[in-house]
């Protein structure tokens with residue numbers, strides 16, 4: 001008889017699904033992962049990755065024991081005992097601290113598992129010793145910085161509100177692939193008569209299914225948003241009463257809009273003036289509305305500026321925070337307590353995650369501890385990243401569930417259990433529901449969780465006593481005040497609770513209003529109004545999420561991420577490339593060979609590829625991806641990658 005365990009998906013994803021996991025207690029195997037139908041947001045269905053979790057958990061690619069590698073990348077492995085592994089990891093760390101100081105130690109983690117214990121509490125060791133860490137700018141940082149400038153904080157509409165909306169705009173957000181539960185809520189709204197709009201340079205899966213699709217050139221969203229607002233002003237569609245009461249600086253905005261006639265907007269964006277007007281009318285007439293601002297749109301040189309501009313439209317339409325971006329700033333969870341940042345005595349060096357490759361290549365670190373992330377695939381400027389990790393003078397420890405690109409570059413490999421093999425609490429960045437994610441099966445092989453490893457390393461080093469606090473006590477302190485309809489004991493008993501959320505009409509800006517004209521920006525050296533950043537000519541390569549993979553994960557189940565690139569028929573003709581032929585993409589960072597898919601789903605001059613593929617030449621796609629941080633918020637600029645394209649001279653038969 002299968003047993004059912006309640007769990008929560010901890011993957012870096014908008015949806016954070018509440019799950020029911022079927023386990024065979026006799027063989028201790030995961031049989032099936034299903035959605036929990038009782039949850040109003042994440043429902044009874046899972047995405048292709050959730051459905052594949054039993055296979056990924058029991059895959060032959062699991063790391064089951066600690067190993068030492070002789071010679072990286074890819075040198076021979078020697079199995080070692082945990083005790084030996086921990087002794088070595090600790091002694092190398094101590095040696096680095098003594099000889100080079102904490103700045104030479106880099107802890108490199110990200111959201112591979114967003115569990116409060118797995119990802120947050122496990123950072124206490126590193127915060128106690130003052131290790132260098134990154135600024136976590138790879139994904140959403142610039143958008144957060146952008147929304148803070150105008151709204152004081154970046155939270156917005158809650159998922160439950162979507163079905164009640166009359167207009168939903170997916171702006172640079174491919175929800176039909178990247179957030180299928182939010183997408184389902186939007187389809188429900190459509191069932192009740194709502195209009196769905198997509199704004200995306202390419203005909204994405206979401207654009208194909210929406211009622212209206214606007215296709216600006218990549219990186220021109222500021223101009224488009226200004227165009228929409230200009231049309232709203234011209235056609236008297238602005239909610240003047242709301243603007244008067246809740247916003248600051250309308251006159252300044254109107255002055256800027258006077259420079260954005262729709263013919264100029266059309267020239268910059270490529271979107272016909274009548275479509276801009278059409279969207280303006282929808283915003284003016286269909287209320288309530290919400291604009292879902294995707295992380296994808298803000299990954300360009302002016303991405304943060306784009307988020308700023310788009311976020312102002314709903315204010316003119318008279319909506320309190322009429323957008324969704326990321327709701328984590330709405331919760332009161334004390335994350336700085338969990339990670340120990342609050343208690344840390346040493347102020348660590350914080351380096352750019354986006355530009356990390358160059359620092360790695362220069363040999364800035366002597367000891368790197370990596371978990372919950374696969375930097376040898378997912379960081380931009382892969383040549384530099386890999387050169388840096390391969391250096392002989394840096395000791396690399398990787399704590400991972402599966403063999404991947406980064407384990408090739410590890411001197412020491414530690415086996416980690418997946419989320420199905422440990423108990424944790426996961427907090428979503430979209431919805432408010434929390435519950436205990438219970439261990440479904442015993443950890444495979446000798447895999448040990450992040451808190452276990454941290455505590456054993458801590459026992460071998462001089463650390464602050466708070467590193468050794470009982471993790472569940474720490475969780476209680478960090479969470480108790482954040483829960484709305486119960487307390488931590490209810491959570492431990494297995495109840496699903498809601499997080500309290502800050503109110504939508506609260507604006508922690510200097511004026512206490514929505515600052516259309518941002519006084520914070522003025523103070524911090526940014527333009528008070530959003531700026532359309534000039535983009536260079538040439539082919540722009542955009543990359544985004546694929547339905548079957550979470551970043552580099554699930555290739556063990558679904559096979560390699562397709563090494564393809566979409567190319568417009570006009571471009572294909574000019575380059576003499578036929579559908580299915582290999583093309584070489586190159587720039588100052590390196591090159592990658594991909595198979596051309598000739599399609600009108602991208603306009604001329606724009607290329608699209610599923611992110612994180614390995615090219616036909618064996619080079620990672622991220623070889624040609626830009627590692628320049630944005631000026632606003634330091635976020636990634638992946639979708640501003642400029643490449644040259646040519647027919648690849650030979651077909652590699654790997």
Ligand SMILES: Nc1nc2c(c(=O)[nH]1)N[C@H]1C(S)=C(S)[C@@H](COP(=O)(O)OP(=O)(O)OC[C@H]3O[C@@H](n4cnc5c(=O)[nH]c(N)nc54)[C@H](O)[C@@H]3O)O[C@H]1N2
Pocket residue numbers: 012013014139171172173174175177178179199200201202204216217218219220221293294295296297300542543544545546547548549550551639
């Ligand atoms: N299946 C799946 N789902 C995921 C993930 C995954 O790996 N796989 N990852 C999760 C994570 S961490 C993230 S960050 C999100 C990402 O999910 P999204 O926020 O949807 O972002 P992306 O998939 O990067 O890109 C969304 C769209 O932005 C478009 N875009 C690119 N440049 C521009 C531009 O200049 N302007 C406009 N308007 N649009 C542009 C792209 O064409 C793409 O269709 O997905 C999450 N969900």
Ligand SMILES: Nc1nc2c(c(=O)[nH]1)N[C@H]1C(S)=C(S)[C@@H](COP(=O)(O)OP(=O)(O)OC[C@H]3O[C@@H](n4cnc5c(=O)[nH]c(N)nc54)[C@H](O)[C@@H]3O)O[C@H]1N2
Pocket residue numbers: 012110111112113118138139140295299371372373374375377378379380399400401402404416417418419450543544545550551552553611612622625638
């Ligand atoms: N070209 C391009 N590159 C991109 C992007 C893009 O749009 N374009 N998007 C960027 C974005 S938005 C993001 S968020 C990053 C994501 O970058 P990463 O966070 O590096 O993404 P993943 O490939 O999902 O790597 C997560 C790793 O964590 C491991 N893991 C999972 N669960 C656990 C656990 O419980 N414990 C431990 N120890 N490990 C675990 C997985 O096996 C996997 O190897 O990629 C970025 N890279």
Ligand SMILES: [Mo]
Pocket residue numbers: 012138139140295
């Ligand atoms: Mo992300």
